[in-house]
Amino acid sequence: EAGVAQSPRYKIIEKRQSVAFWCNPISGHATLYWYQQILGQGPKLLIQFQNNGVVDDSQLPKDRFSAERLKGVDSTLKIQPAKLEDSAVYLCASKGQMNTEAFFGQGTRLTVV
Amino acid sequence: AQRVTQPEKLLSVFKGAPVELKCNYSYSGSPELFWYVQYSRQRLQLLLRHISRESIKGFTADLNKGETSFHLKKPFAQEEDSAMYYCALRNSGYALNFGKGTSLLVTP
Numbered sequence: 001e002a003g004v005a006q007s008p009r010y011k012i013i014e015k016r017q018s019v020a021f022w023c024n025p026i027s028g029h030a031t032l033y034w035y036q037q038i039l040g041q042g043p044k045l046l047i048q049f050q051n052n053g054v055v056d057d058s059q060l061p062k063d064r065f066s067a068e069r070l071k072g073v074d075s076t077l078k079i080q081p082a083k084l085e086d087s088a089v090y091l092c093a094s095k096g097q098m099n100t101e102a103f104f105g106q107g108t109r110l111t112v113v
Numbered sequence: 114a115q116r117v118t119q120p121e122k123l124l125s126v127f128k129g130a131p132v133e134l135k136c137n138y139s140y141s142g143s144p145e146l147f148w149y150v151q152y153s154r155q156r157l158q159l160l161l162r163h164i165s166r167e168s169i170k171g172f173t174a175d176l177n178k179g180e181t182s183f184h185l186k187k188p189f190a191q192e193e194d195s196a197m198y199y200c201a202l203r204n205s206g207y208a209l210n211f212g213k214g215t216s217l218l219v220t221p
Binding site: 003004031033040041042043044045048055056091093095100101102103104105106107 | 117119122145156157158159162164199201203206207208209210211212213214
């Protein structure tokens, strides 16, 4: 099956600028996750969608981060304005209803300078 | 609070030697644990999960509820096993809570 697609692969921005990441999950997968992975750490959940509804966004810094999944398929994650500490790899993952495995995309590496 | 601890940042072994990557967890309910692996320049992928009780690429992991551990083991390490390994605990909402990861380096 085709994997989770993310774009862009790399992004460099200045602090206080805005940035958006895009994710296309595996076809038919109802659950979509965004994780943040800071260098030297494991991925940390930012937000979880079930179809187009938010299941968990307790760790999303809502003053600057936002995410949507309008039609229950693709998703975008936005940061506005970015801070230096937002430099990380942003991973998207999706999971179908009938299996327990989450499949990950290649990630977007964000550098804030 | 649930937590996953991987005490070793880096583990270096010789080819053919046994390897054990440690993972300890804290969780109030019935845990569901996974090992994910990330090879160089590849995406994060599932290696194995405790409910399957399977061996993948020679790796096994046993859930020890008494010691709250889920250590990953392989009797004879291969160079192609060199990668980042993450232990993860699934929460009640079916999202994964990851440890910080252990970098395994297998040298010839």
